[in-house]
Amino acid sequence: MTGHSWRVAAAFAFCTTLVASPAFAQRPDVELKGITVVGVVVEDLTAQAAACGLNRDTIQAAASKILADSGLKVVRDSDNDTYVYLHVITMSVPTGLCISRYDATLYTHTTAKLSYQDSPVLVQVSLIHEGGLAGGAASGHGDNVVRSLKQYVEQFAQRIRRANQ
Secondary structure (H helix, E strand, O other), X not given: OOHHHHHHHHHXXXXXXXXXXXXXXXXXOHHHOOOOEEEEEEOOOOHHHHHOOOOHXXXXXXXXXXXXXXXXXXXXXXXXXXXXXXXXXXXXXXXOEEEEEEEEEEEEEEEEOOOXXXXXXXXXXXXXXXXXXXXXXXXXXXXXXXXXXXXXXXXXXXXXXXXXX
16 A cells, blocks of 8 residues: 555545544533533431531531522422432541541433443433541531532532533
């Protein structure tokens, strides 16, 4: 194959690949475009979490308010496909020290054709995730964890709002 015919063959193969490949959006946060309704799910808290100042209803109300204030419709206790999931794991020691691992995730569900499956299946997709760790005296621990979770939910709401502009 001469130099010229090799370049023609390579260009043809490249163009064929472009035509055969499915197109997909590549802008930042494009997967968030169109989200107008979200659920809020807060995992049940343990007795140790409560002793460290955490309250499930407080977390749920704070997250719901942030999302609603940003223009999203918030649904509670529903089967909504897209939802913010808040999870806190807390440990405490007899000296009064509390340690919490907390996560905020924006999930959705979709169908996808997996490489090892013959037909599409329902999958859960994590669109955004943030997490952290806090430790301290029980007196201010719950407030610190809730403040961090609120910051994450605010970031999620801002990204959704920007994607929908």
